[in-house]
Amino acid sequence: MNVVVCVKQIPDPADPGALDPNTKTLKRDVKLILDESDSYGVEMALQLVDTAGGGEVTLVSMAPNSEVGGLRTALAMGAAKAVLVSDEALAGSDALGTSKVLAKAIERAGEADLIITATESSDGYTGTVPEQIAELMGLPSITFAKSIAVEGGTVKVQRQTEAGYDDVEAPTPAVVSVTAGVVEPRYPSFKGIMAAKSKPVDEVTVADLGIDASQVGWAGAGQEILEIAAAEEREAGTIVEDDGEGFQKIVDYLAELKVI
Amino acid sequence: MTVSRIWVYAEATDGNVATTTLELLAKANELADTVECVTAAGADVATELGAHGATKVYTVGGTDGKLVGPTVAGAIAAAVEGGNAPDAIFIATSYGGRDVAGRLSVKLDAPVITNVVDIAERDGALVGTEPVFGGTTDVVTGFTGDKVGIFLVRPKSFVPAEDPSGAAAATEEIAPGDLGNTNAATVTNRFVEEKSGPSLDDAAIVVSGGRGLGEQDKYQLIEDLAKALGAAPGASRAIVDAGWVPYSYQVGQTGKVVKPTVYIAAGISGATQHLVGMKGSKNIIAINKDDAAPIFSVADLGIVGDVHKVLPALLEALQNR
Ligand SMILES: Cc1cc2nc3c(=O)[nH]c(=O)nc-3n(C[C@H](O)[C@H](O)[C@H](O)COP(=O)(O)OP(=O)(O)OC[C@H]3O[C@@H](n4cnc5c(N)ncnc54)[C@H](O)[C@@H]3O)c2cc1C
Ligand SMILES: Nc1ncnc2c1ncn2[C@@H]1O[C@H](COP(=O)(O)O)[C@@H](O)[C@H]1O
Secondary structure, three states, X not given: OOEEEEOOEEEOOOOOOOEOOXXXXXXXXXXXXXXXXXXXXXXXXXXXXXXXXOOOEEEEEEOOOOOOHHHHHHHHHOOOEEEEEOOHHHOOOOHHHHHHHHHHHHHHOOOOXXXXXXXXXXXXXXXXXXXXXXXXXXXXXXXXXXXXXXXXXXXXXXXXXXXXXXXXXXXXXXXXXXXXXXXXXXXXXXXXXXXXXXXXXXXXXXXXXXXXXXXXXXXXXXXXXXXXXXXXXXXXXXXEEOOOOHHHHHHHHHHHXXXX | XXXXXXXXXXXXXXXXXXXXXXXXHHHHHHHOOEEEEEEOOOHHHHHHHHHOOOOEEEEOOOOOOEOOHHHHHHHHHHHHHOOOOOOEEEEEOOHHHHHHHHHHHHHHOOOEEEEEOEEEEEOOEXXXXXXXXXXXXXXXXXXXXXXXXXXXXXXXXXXXXXXXXXXXXXXXEOOOOOOOOOOOOEEEEEEEOOOOOOOOOOOOEEEEEOHHHOOHHHHHHHHHXXXXXXXXXXXXXXXXXXXXXOHHHEEOOOOEOOOOOEEEEEOOOOOHHHHHXXXXXXXXXXXXXXXXXXXXXXXXEEEEOOHHHHHHHHHHHHHOO
């Protein structure tokens, strides 16, 4: 079984970027890492291929400046190869533009039984990319997967709901988005890290994918940021050190608010 | 150009219209003369939607036992292509809503403005406000083209009409074009997690616990406290991911947005993704042993202390009242 996993490479959230007031995009002059949200998809894909007893995991990523930092991490976990789309024309792409690129890159990655994404990325979190890819590729999709099993041409998913979860199934190929925390992503082994260095990364441009540059980047984005402003701040509260009577402060406050 | 007609994607469970739908209707009525709904929940909801200001409800059939996204998006796209196009469509950020928005975006080749907490008219067009960096910064986004504007709106961004008194809405069925097998995902079983007490959506008080509780068994402190206060228990994602409590407890960007009268955060650091889910609470109490924890930046009352000391004492004091 072959699985394609979309992995986003993002600035380290521990060192968050800032919005560039001129271009109104996130400044991305830092080294990129694998979005933690996508590490679950990579792990899930590796386990599915393992269970199927054959096939491979291929990564697909769109990132500026030929960035492979995050891809190497996922390759070290065990993915076989990657398609990286990197092109100056992509700067400023919105979720729809990104999805157009990813859909073509997934096709380039070869026949897949399953395409896995995260439910939302850590930095963009539009959460629309999975469905946009599925629609562009004309595929069925199941979002918010807590678990995935593939049996003879059918993907079976436990899909998170408001009240609990639904069992949902669809014929493959299909797009499935996985929620965080559903599997424990493995740490790349030393051997894995060494092996990742020589795994193939197929770097392509927008033109290589047959996409018209006017469809993506600033040119293709159908939305624009009009204003960035500081949000209204909450009034500073009272912060006290617990001296054993901290609980009483809470009781008094709740009483003052008349909720007890 | 002015905004004259807005559609709201209406959701319902067992015939009860979702609160998020009523929120969207309230805002849509503020912004446009004509507000209409699209729903896969059947024509019966037209009475309640009409009371909340919708004059027409477009019903979409054929979604029983299916995920709704492809079919609803297909029907909306077919209507738009047939010349029946609203200026904008408001969709709530729900499981089904997100699916509809993503599919529709491709069908109409139109972008989606996501994570919206406010919508306003500016120069004759609608713009959406999205909070970023844990709600410290607001970003206002508008559309550049003249396509139907798709807005994906966070729950609890608007307040439903207090006195819904409109007449029942007229209904009209709309159907999708050829869907191929995009709508092949089928629901075979539904599981509902038992949960007693008030829900995170409606509770006047929410008590949430985080990784600072130390271990799963200690979550009982939160449950007990919630019971004593008639509150709903909540959680940070860290302990949901760790499997201490079900996902339905999660407060935050990928969990519930809550706006209770009082929010109590115990052993929660206050990551930006948690803050966006609870920052709108009227009063916030935080207990954390680290005086530099970001949660204190939004707290009205902050106790710098150990949850294992403060919570049991608080529980005892409440039970003795
Ligand atoms: C895309 C994305 C979406 C996310 N969505 C959400 C979401 O919806 N909701 C959410 O909550 N998170 C979300 N997160 C995760 C978020 O970034 C944080 O990791 C998470 O909120 C941390 O949970 P926590 O505060 O319980 O744990 P920690 O950050 O580990 O904080 C534990 C806190 O407990 C304190 N503490 C420890 N011991 C004690 C003690 N004995 N007494 C008192 N205090 C103590 C510590 O000082 C610390 O501040 C998301 C992340 C991403 C990337
Ligand atoms: N630039 C990208 N490269 C690869 N995958 C992406 C990219 N953008 C989004 N995705 C995938 O789509 C998911 C949802 O992204 P988003 O819609 O931005 O929240 C991500 O978690 C990834 O799995």
